[in-house]
Amino acid sequence: MTNKKSNEKNADVLIVGAGASGGVAALELIRRGFTVVCLEQGDWALNDDFTGDKPQWELARLKQWNAAPNTRAAASDYPIDTTESPIEPLMYNGVGGSTILFSGHWVRAMPSDFRVRTLDGVADDWPVTYEDLRPFYDEITHHIGASGLEGDPAYPDSHTFPLPPLPIGKYGLTAAKGMDKLGWHWWPAPNAIASRKFKDRGACVRYGSCESGCPSGAKASTDLTHLREAVELGANVITGARVRELTVNDKGLVTGAEYIDRDGNVQHQAAGVTVLAANGIGTPRLLLNSTSSLFPNGLANSSGLVGKRLMVHPYASVYGTYEDDLETYLGPTGQALQSMHFYETDTDRGFVRGGKWNLMPTGGPLTHTLWQPGTNWNENFGPSFHNRLQSTFGRYTEWGITTEDLPEMHNEVIIGDSFDSDGIPAPKIRYKISENTQRLLDFHVARAVEAHEAAGATSTQSIPVVRESGWHLLGTARMGTDPANSVVDEWGRAHDVPNLFIIDGSVFVTSTGVNPTATIMAVALRAMRHLADNRTDQRTAL
Amino acid sequence: MNIVLLDSIQRSVLSTVADLLIPATDEMPSATDAGVPENLIDMVLGYREDLVAAFLDALTACSGRDPATALDELAGNSPEKFEALTLLISAAYFQSAKVKAALNYNPAPRAVNDDVDTYIDMLADVVDRGFTIR
Numbered sequence: 001m002t003n004k005k006s007n008e009k010n011a012d013v014l015i016v017g018a019g020a021s022g023g024v025a026a027l028e029l030i031r032r033g034f035t036v037v038c039l040e041q042g043d044w045a046l047n048d049d050f051t052g053d054k055p056q057w058e059l060a061r062l063k064q065w066n067a068a069p070n071t072r073a074a075a076s077d078y079p080i081d082t083t084e085s086p087i088e089p090l091m092y093n094g095v096g097g098s099t100i101l102f103s104g105h106w107v108r109a110m111p112s113d114f115r116v117r118t119l120d121g122v123a124d125d126w127p128v129t130y131e132d133l134r135p136f137y138d139e140i141t142h143h144i145g146a147s148g149l150e151g152d153p154a155y156p157d158s159h160t161f162p163l164p165p166l167p168i169g170k171y172g173l174t175a176a177k178g179m180d181k182l183g184w185h186w187w188p189a190p191n192a193i194a195s196r197k198f199k200d201r202g203a204c205v206r207y208g209s210c211e212s213g214c215p216s217g218a219k220a221s222t223d224l225t226h227l228r229e230a231v232e233l234g235a236n237v238i239t240g241a242r243v244r245e246l247t248v249n250d251k252g253l254v255t256g257a258e259y260i261d262r263d264g265n266v267q268h269q270a271a272g273v274t275v276l277a278a279n280g281i282g283t284p285r286l287l288l289n290s291t292s293s294l295f296p297n298g299l300a301n302s303s304g305l306v307g308k309r310l311m312v313h314p315y316a317s318v319y320g321t322y323e324d325d326l327e328t329y330l331g332p333t334g335q336a337l338q339s340m341h342f343y344e345t346d347t348d349r350g351f352v353r354g355g356k357w358n359l360m361p362t363g364g365p366l367t368h369t370l371w372q373p374g375t376n377w378n379e380n381f382g383p384s385f386h387n388r389l390q391s392t393f394g395r396y397t398e399w400g401i402t403t404e405d406l407p408e409m410h411n412e413v414i415i416g417d418s419f420d421s422d423g424i425p426a427p428k429i430r431y432k433i434s435e436n437t438q439r440l441l442d443f444h445v446a447r448a449v450e451a452h453e454a455a456g457a458t459s460t461q462s463i464p465v466v467r468e469s470g471w472h473l474l475g476t477a478r479m480g481t482d483p484a485n486s487v488v489d490e491w492g493r494a495h496d497v498p499n500l501f502i503i504d505g506s507v508f509v510t511s512t513g514v515n516p517t518a519t520i521m522a523v524a525l526r527a528m529r530h531l532a533d534n535r536t537d538q539r540t541a542l
Numbered sequence: 543m544n545i546v547l548l549d550s551i552q553r554s555v556l557s558t559v560a561d562l563l564i565p566a567t568d569e570m571p572s573a574t575d576a577g578v579p580e581n582l583i584d585m586v587l588g589y590r591e592d593l594v595a596a597f598l599d600a601l602t603a604c605s606g607r608d609p610a611t612a613l614d615e616l617a618g619n620s621p622e623k624f625e626a627l628t629l630l631i632s633a634a635y636f637q638s639a640k641v642k643a644a645l646n647y648n649p650a651p652r653a654v655n656d657d658v659d660t661y662i663d664m665l666a667d668v669v670d671r672g673f674t675i676r
Binding site: 056059110112154156164166167168172176177188195196203204206325329330340344345366369377382386393394 | 564570586613624636637649651
């Protein structure tokens with residue numbers, strides 16, 4: 001790390017992170033005439049890099065394309081100390097961010113999600129409502145080519161999709177019949193996966209490898225939906241650029257970022273406005289690493305809330321085994337059905353808030369024969385190998401449960417004792433499942449067992465908390481109206497630093513109980529459009 | 543990809559251990575019948591170079607010993623080696639065309655079909671049941 005250099009070309013806007021929100025920001029701002037530089041610590045991926053259509057897929061998804069950076073340990077990843085967390089954070093560091101590996105569940109939050117203090121007396125209301133976000137949900141849904149069926153009665157509006165729903169398949173139909181027996185809500189699930197050719201992306205061909213990258217390009221990762229177009233229009237996406245610190249001037253404005261390029265040189269990218277889009281762990285890590293005389297506790301942290309209130313959606317899996325071959329190895333993965341039946345608060349259940357269910361396939365044969373250390377190997381191998389395979393492969397489906405965890409100050413991202421490969425202090429997460437969330441999990445798992453039984457499952461298996469489930473990294477730089485108890489305003493602007501914006505899942509006030517990518521992108525689009533619309537009033541460092 | 547080629551002694555040990563882990567049934571071939579100790583293991587070793595050392599150590603630990611006893615000890619004392627051994631044997635097994643045929647495994651790619659007709663009538667009931675939006 002030598003040769004500190006300055007990038008000669010200043011940018012109107014610097015975006016840190018080329019993922020879900022960073023992609024939205026890059027395209028919106030370049031379209032509006034800003035000069036845009038985006039720093040991304042990873043690289044572009046090509047469809048051919050993904051292994052879902054290749055014989056090594058089931059092995060590669062456990063390592064090279066594992067969603068846990070601590071397991072994947074690629075050059076672009078940074079270590080995360082998880083010794084004080086029952087949940088392992090999942091993400092991808094590269095162009096497209098975690099949309100490269102997400103399962104594409106394209107779910108809007110519910111109106112009640114933005115008013116939990118008013119309705120349930122817990123946590124805080126958001127400074128925005130469902131109605132505020134609705135046009136942005138609509139716009140992004142149609143931009144990315146989401147597949148779904150309008151008319152879901154769980155929502156107040158019959159929001160539309162540009163593409164018809166993906167097939168629910170044999171296992172989806174089986175599960176739907178079970179839900180009907182119980183009189184419970186279900187709906188063919190919305191997915192950010194193309195069911196037909198859309199723009200320059202092909203249709204899904206059902207590899208089922210969505211969570212290890214889509215080899216057919218059907219999944220709406222933002223490298224495909226936003227960043228390629230942004231680059232075509234002139235945005236400069238610099239890959240292999242790991243930001244170590246945001247820089248400030250004596251007026252308290254952010255002047256850009258210092259980063260380490262792929263050759264180990266320290267570079268500085270100057271910009272008038274800086275936008276953080278590095279996810280709910282990467283963003284607080286960077287803010288906490290950006291200390292100065294003006295900001296001794298980290299940038300934008302006068303409230304002390306940077307890194308606090310981490311929410312991760314503890315996830316439960318309830319599997320059902322069925323007698324018939326339901327082709328549960330077919331994708332997408334992706335969700336076939338979703339249910340919001342137990343989403344809203346019913347205090348008779350002993351907890352507040354709820355969760356969203358997604359019905360998912362269970363992958364190829366290797367998945368069903370994996371041995372877990374500490375277990376009796378004779379239960380996996382020998383005659384058991386075939387017995388297990390015969391009963392589960394193609395016959396095993398999952399009701400997955402995304403649960404709303406509420407913000408708590410002791411759940412946090414801090415700077416730990418370790419460093420990444422560039423010598424930058426790495427993050428640590430401290431997280432405990434709350435009593436409310438535990439009760440919620442217990443209730444939902446019991447109901448999902450009933451759903452499988454109603455659908456004819458011959459047996460069920462429950463995993464009450466899946467450790468490798470921390471896709472949703474939320475809340476660590478919350479939005480709000482009061483600078484004393486929030487980090488950014490409703491437009492993502494930091495209360496302390498008027499030319500710094502945060503637009504990723506960090507800004508969530510509460511976690512909602514649904515997969516957050518649609519909301520992250522809607523919030524980001526709303527914020528960046530506001531920035532562009534009000535550019536004449538925007539203070540800048542240049 | 544670095545090609546790791548096992549010698550004949552290692553392949554012999556592998557065959558014995560693999561058939562204990564994955565024996566034949568009336569419907570399914572054994573690991574050896576499926577070709578695991580030959581080309582298939584070579585292929586998967588190339589897919590997961592990070593596991594090669596642990597895999598070879600596990601084979602060495604099984605050499606000249608009662609395979610069940612050796613596997614017991616590996617699983618208890620060196621789970622990472624046992625895991626590498628069994629993961630790669632299983633993965634090699636599923637590469638076999640014989641195994642795929644026996645499993646009736648017809649994986650993607652497949653064209654996306656529209657199956658809304660199979661459940662559209664059921665959705666009318668879902669809508670009729672309603673939903674309380676707060």
